[in-house]
Every structure is written in structure tokens, then in C-alpha cells.
Amino acid sequence: MNIIATQALTKTYGGGVTALADLSVEVEPGVIGLVGANGAGKSTFIKIMLGLIAPTSGTVRVFGLDPVTETDKVRARVGYMPENDCLPPDMSASEFVTHLARMSGLPATAARERASEALRHVGLYEERYRQIGGYSTGMKQRVKLAQALVHDPDLLLLDEPTNGLDPAGRDAMLGLIQRIGTDFGISVVVCSHLLGEVERICDSLIAIQAGRLLRADRISSMTEASDVLAVEVSEGTEELAARLTEMGFPVSRDGRMLLVPLDSDAAYDRILRAVADLELNLHRLDQRRHRVAELFTKKETADV
Numbered sequence: 111m112n113i114i115a116t117q118a119l120t121k122t123y124g125g126g127v128t129a130l131a132d133l134s135v136e137v138e139p140g141v142i143g144l145v146g147a148n149g150a151g152k153s154t155f156i157k158i159m160l161g162l163i164a165p166t167s168g169t170v171r172v173f174g175l176d177p178v179t180e181t182d183k184v185r186a187r188v189g190y191m192p193e194n195d196c197l198p199p200d201m202s203a204s205e206f207v208t209h210l211a212r213m214s215g216l217p218a219t220a221a222r223e224r225a226s227e228a229l230r231h232v233g234l235y236e237e238r239y240r241q242i243g244g245y246s247t248g249m250k251q252r253v254k255l256a257q258a259l260v261h262d263p264d265l266l267l268l269d270e271p272t273n274g275l276d277p278a279g280r281d282a283m284l285g286l287i288q289r290i291g292t293d294f295g296i297s298v299v300v301c302s303h304l305l306g307e308v309e310r311i312c313d314s315l316i317a318i319q320a321g322r323l324l325r326a327d328r329i330s331s332m333t334e335a336s337d338v339l340a341v342e343v344s345e346g347t348e349e350l351a352a353r354l355t356e357m358g359f360p361v362s363r364d365g366r367m368l369l370v371p372l373d374s375d376a377a378y379d380r381i382l383r384a385v386a387d388l389e390l391n392l393h394r395l396d397q398r399r400h401r402v403a404e405l406f407t408k409k410e411t412a413d414v
């Protein structure tokens with residue numbers, strides 16, 4: 111079952127900036143990365159899913175619901191962690207998250223309990239009565255995550271959750287997000303311009319560029335074997351390269367590896383024979399896997 115489905119979704123802001131253009135995508139449950147360079151349209155997509163802004167044309171459904179006309183029903187099932195800092199410095203995390211739980215419709219006692227639970231999940235239980243103004247950036251990000259979780263949503267939309275964090279803080283936040291997906295069975299859309307980090311924790315990716323869909327697929331499909339063979343020998347790389355070139359293979363080098371396009375099954379056997387004829391010691395012979403970063407053209411690539 112799809113959790114999100116869009117059809118020709120388009121958003122043009124006043125002033126004529128088209129942030130999303132004709133985006134059609136279907137998203138299955140899991141931990142999903144929404145990736146693209148700055149300005150690609152990720153935040154716009156998230157805001158449309160939440161019913162915060164309306165599409166210019168096209169449709170969007172979240173759990174089969176229309177965020178434009180069924181906003182409350184969508185928000186009851188979706189938690190949102192915004193990109194920007196939006197926390198009151200003079201409240202404790204406990205007060206703040208309880209307040210948002212109350213706003214979601216929970217009675218006072220249940221709201222307090224749920225807030226404590228959410229703060230425990232994000233690792234802030236001990237610190238929950240301290241004022242947010244004294245928190246580190248990492249702790250503030252965790253408060254934002256806790257408030258997104260507090261009403262027990264089925265889907266989390268996280269906008270740049272690792273923003274401003276140092277490498278250790280990033281790893282901790284990514285681990286937390288992954289656990290939310292696996293341990294609680296909540297689907298998560300992680301929006302980021304950092305392809306490398308999203309790739310580590312997601313089952314699937316939606317890649318957008320300048321508001322258009324580049325590809326939406328499972329990461330395993332994106333990194334399937336390519337039709338390029340990587341050949342590495344302990345010694346005699348030059349010799350082998352020359353022999354393969356003589357045999358008509360368009361060989362290229364990548365460090366100690368020779369890369370040879372595989373145009374037929376016979377090519378595999380011919381390369382093996384060449385290695386044997388030259389009496390070289392074969393170190394490695396396998397099909398290269400595609401890299402997710404290949405999705406993006408070099409010029410407009412997300413940071414990897």
C-alpha cells in the first residue's frame with residue numbers, strides 16, 4: 111500500500127518560481143530519503159503533504175487523504191520536524207512537548223505521559239526539565255523530533271534533521287531515525303541535501319532536481335550490478351590493460367582496477383583467459399555496482 115502518492119504535482123510560488131514541476135511518485139512504507147540539492151523543492155513537497163501550502167496543480171494523497179481538504183486527518187497521522195529552529199528558549203522540553211501533545215488533542219495526563227515517552231525515545235529523558243534555551247544544537251534537534259513523535263504518528267516528515275550537527279551528532283541522529291523506522295514501524299521521510307548520509311539509513315530514495323523527479327526507487331535497485339567488470343591483478347596491470355586493449359576492449363583505469371564494459375557473456379571468459387595467458391595473479395573480478403550518486407549530474411549534484 112502506498113503511503114504517499116502524487117500525480118503531476120506542481121507548485122509555482124508568487125513571483126513565478128516553480129518549486130515542483132509535474133511530480134508523480136508513489137511511496138511505499140519504510141524509511142525514505144527525499145534528496146536533492148538546495149532549492150530542489152524538498153521543503154515545498156513536505157509542506158504540501160502537511161497541507162501547509164496548496165499545490166498549484168496536480169494531486170497529492172497521504173494515506174489516501176487529501177491534505178488540502180482533509181488536513182486534520184492527515185496531521186493526526188503525520189509528525190513533522192521542521193528545518194528551522196522554532197523552539198521557545200524559556201520552556202523546558204517536557205513543557206513544550208506536553209503542550210504540543212495537548213494541541214494534538216490528548217488529555218492532560220496522557221499528554222504528559224506521551225511527552226515523557228517521546229523524550230525518552232530521543233534520549234532526553236534525564237534533561238527534560240531543563241530550559242530549552244540552554245540545550246546544545248543536537249539536543250534541540252532531538253526536542254523537535256520528540257514533538258513530531260508525541261501524538262504517535264504513522265509517518266514522520268523530517269526536514270534536514272541533521273542540520274547544524276557535528277559528525278558525532280549526525281551519526282547519533284541518523285541512528286535514532288533508523289531505529290524509529292525499524293523498532294516502531296513508523297514510516298519516515300528524511301529530507302536532506304546530503305545524499306551520503308541519507309543513503310546509509312534509508313530503504314528507498316526519492317531524488318528530485320529543480321522540482322522534477324529524477325528517480326524514486328529502492329536503494330537496492332539503484333545500486334544493482336552494472337555492466338562494467340572490475341578486474342584487479344596483484345601485478346602486471348599495465349600488461350593486462352595492453353592485452354585487453356589489443357583484444358578490442360575499451361579499458362579504463364580506476365586506481366589499481368581496470369574497468370571493462372561487459373557487452374556479452376563471452377567477454378567475461380575472454381578476460382579470464384587473458385589473465386591466465388599472461389600468468390597474472392587475479393585479485394578481483396566482479397561486476398561493479400551502480401552508485402546512488404550517479405543519479406545526479408556532476409554539475410548539480412547533491413553533496414555526497
Ligand SMILES: Nc1ncnc2c1ncn2[C@@H]1O[C@H](COP(=O)(O)OP(=O)(O)OP(=O)(O)O)[C@@H](O)[C@H]1O
Pocket residue numbers: 123124125127128129146147148149150151152153154155303
Ligand atoms: N515562499 C516562497 N516564495 C517564493 N519562492 C519560494 C518560497 N519557498 C521556496 N521558494 C523557492 O522554491 C524553490 C524550492 O525551495 P524549497 O525550499 O522547497 O527547496 P529545498 O529543496 O527544500 O531547499 P533547501 O534544502 O535549501 O531548503 C527554491 O527556488 C526557493 O527559492
